[in-house]
Amino acid sequence: MQRSLTLACSVLGAMVVALDGTVLTIxxxxxxxxxxxxxxxxxxxxxGYLIAVASLLVFSGRLGDRYGHRRLFAVGTLGFALASAGIGLASGVGWVIALRVAQGVFGALLQPATLGMLRAAFPPDRLGMPIALRTSAIGLAAAAGPVLGGALATHFGWRxxxxxxxxxxxxxxxxxxxxxxxxxPREGPAPGLDLPGAGLLAVALACLVHALVGVAGSGLSGVTALGFGAAAASAAAFVRHERRAASPLVPLRLVASPAVGPALGILVAASxxxxxxxxxxxYFLQEVLALDPLRSALRALPLALMMVVCAPYAAVLLRRHGPRRTITAAMAVLTLGVLALSRLDQASGPVAVGGGFLLVGAGFGTVMVAATAVVVRHAxxxxxxxxxxxxxxxxxxxxxxxxxxxxxxxxxxxxxPPGEAEQWTDGAFLTAMGPTLTALAAVAALGAATATRLPRRPRDRGHRNPTPGPPRQPAAPLTTSTSRRTSGPPRAASPRSDTY
Structure with a gap:
């Protein structure tokens, strides 16, 4: 019962955050x-939300390790709810921005806790399906958010x-x-908070996100270059500090793991x-095919639906074939999906468009479950x-x-120039779309190559041949049920559960 309630809180918490993000764009x-x-x-x-949440996620996770994930989850969820209500009542855009930053802070508290609670409540070999259900909920929110948000905004206003x-x-x-x-039970003393490390990491991530958003909005400039430089300098200072810290924010044993480091890189490449x-x-659906937002959302709907459908199957594949085969195959599917989208043109119909998005959703949904399970399980x-x-x-x-x-x-x-996509002709857009999506497919292929470094499925030790040893002495005659249990041949050792 307690595990079921923990799973419900984790799934619903992740779904609330995902739903809020999807309805905002509408x-x-x-x-x-x-x-x-x-x-x-x-x-x-x-x-503002992105910078706040990205810069605080790791430190918030450490707070959960020290003070309890359930407590951090409750504070984050309640604060997120109050900030959402405040945005609905805001009188000006300044209040909306400030409350969105507050949402980012509370979202940073609750998001790592959704995984931390699962890691604490479930044994490592049973984490796959809970994480799959969490991923399915995120996919469901991504699918329902634009439609639900559009309906509410149309009839009751954006608030x-x-x-x-x-x-x-x-x-x-x-x-x-x-x-x-x-x-x-906690093994050893509670982990330290490493406030200097948290500050350096927050600055590095905030500068990186701000610079990336600036590139997307206005292209490379002196400001974005300065942001990338500040991010690199802060990251270098963070790594130097963590190597010397008595209680580092990000332990070296975690990121240097042959499973965790590659899995994090795969998640970055896949997303x-x-x-x-x-x-x-x-942009292709709305600018080239001239579809309205609702019809565009319906054409792309297979992506979100496949995330919902494939997440539970990803847990089964992970348990049966291990992380290396599962994630490598899923990244290959994601690569094929992006390549399929790169071949679209003005004559592409719903089948071609939906097929590309279907492959992307199937690959990404599987990778998200499997790589997340690797990160959480090996921690x-x-x-x-x-x-x-x-x-x-x-x-x-x-x-x-x-x-x-x-x-x-x-x-x-x-x-x-960046930011002037509305002035592109269809021909110019299609000329740029093919090589751009091909480059993104190469990013996915790089993730597939990284997946080959992940561990194979561990063998079941219970089926290994026993180590040769000296012959056993004949057992004494068995007379009672007690003697059967104590004098008979030793039972085979229970196989260690190393499956996912």
């Missing part, structure tokens, strides 16, 4: 008109979409406070390829929150990187 034009905001101000409703998550978030936040889930392709594909329970924070950081940096790459390449191949 109502931004209406929000801009109603609050008389500039385009740059509206962009900051997304950028209504921010009240959508308030009641569910309040309910699961209170549930997380009330339900007492026994925490696993960059998928979101970059989705960004270009959305010690004491570092479960940090592992969850690293996974969430990869899933936030990857999409931002993918969109920045897509925007830069589209502008380069079409010979247009």
């Amino acid at each position: 109502v931004q034009p209406a929000l801009q008109r109603d609050l008389d905001a500039s385009f740059a101000q509206v962009q900051w409703t997304s950028t 209504s979409v921010f009240f959508l998550s308030v009641v569910p978030a309040l309910l699961i936040g209170v549930l997380a406070l009330v339900v007492r889930v026994p925490a696993p 960059a390829a998928m979101f970059g392709a989705l960004f270009v594909g959305t 010690p329970v004491a570092d479960a929150g940090v592992a969850g924070g690293l996974q969430q950081t990869a899933m936030n940096v990857g999409p931002t990187l993918g969109i920045a790459v897509a925007t830069t390449l589209m502008a380069t191949f079409a010979a247009h």
Whole structure:
């Protein structure tokens, strides 16, 4: 019962955050008109959230390791609900931006906790299906968010979409406070907080995200170059500090693991390829095929649906074939899907478009489950929150990187300045779309190559041939049931559960 409640809180918490993100993009034009905001101000409703959440995810995960993931989850969820309600009541765009930053802070508290709670509640060999259900919920939110948000905004105004998550978030936040889930015994003292390391990492990630968003909006410039330089310098200082820290924020044993490091790189590559392709594909549907937003969403719907469908099967494949084969095959499918989208043109029908998005969704959904399971499973329970924070950081940096790459390449191949896509002719757009998506497919292929470094499925030790030893002495005659249990041949050792 306690595991079921933990799973429910984790799944619903992840779904609330995903739903909030998808509905925002639908109502931004209406929000801009109603609050008389500039385009740059509206962009900051997304950028402010991204910077806040990306810079705090790992530190929030460490807070969960120290003070309890359930407690951090409850605080994050309740704060997220209150910030959402505040946005729905905001009188100006300044309040919306500030409250979106607050949402990012609370989202950073709850997102690593959704994985940390699962790692603490379930044994390592049973993590695959809970993570799959969590991924399916995120896919469902991605599929339902635009439709639900559009319907609410049409009939009740843009403010209504921010009240959508308030009641569910309040309910699961209170549930997380009330339900007492026994925490696993802690081995050794509580981990330190490493505030200097947290500050350096926050600066590095904030500068990186801000620079990537700047590239996507206006291309390479002196400001974005300065941002990349500051990110690199902060990252170097962070690595230097972590090597010397007595209680590092990101333990070397975690990131140097032959499984965790490659899995995080795969998540960045997969999310960059998928979101970059989705960004270009959305413009193709609306600008080249001249579809309205609703019809465009329906054409791309196979992507989200396949994330929902493939997530549970990913857990089965991971358990049966291990992480190397499962993730390599899934990254190959993702690569094929992006390549299929790169071949679209003005004559492409619903089958061709839907088929490309279907392959992308199937590959990405499987990779997200399998690579996340690798990261969480190979992390010690004491570092479960940090592992969850690293996974969430990869899933936030990857999409931002993918969109920045897509925007830069589209502008380069079409010979247009960034931000002027609305002036592209169909021919110029199609000329740029093919090589841009091919480059994103190469990013996915690089992730597939990285997956070959992951561990194979561990063999079941229970089926190995026993080590030769001296012959056993004949057993004494058996007379009682007690003597049968104590004097008979030794039972075979129980196989160690190393499957996923």
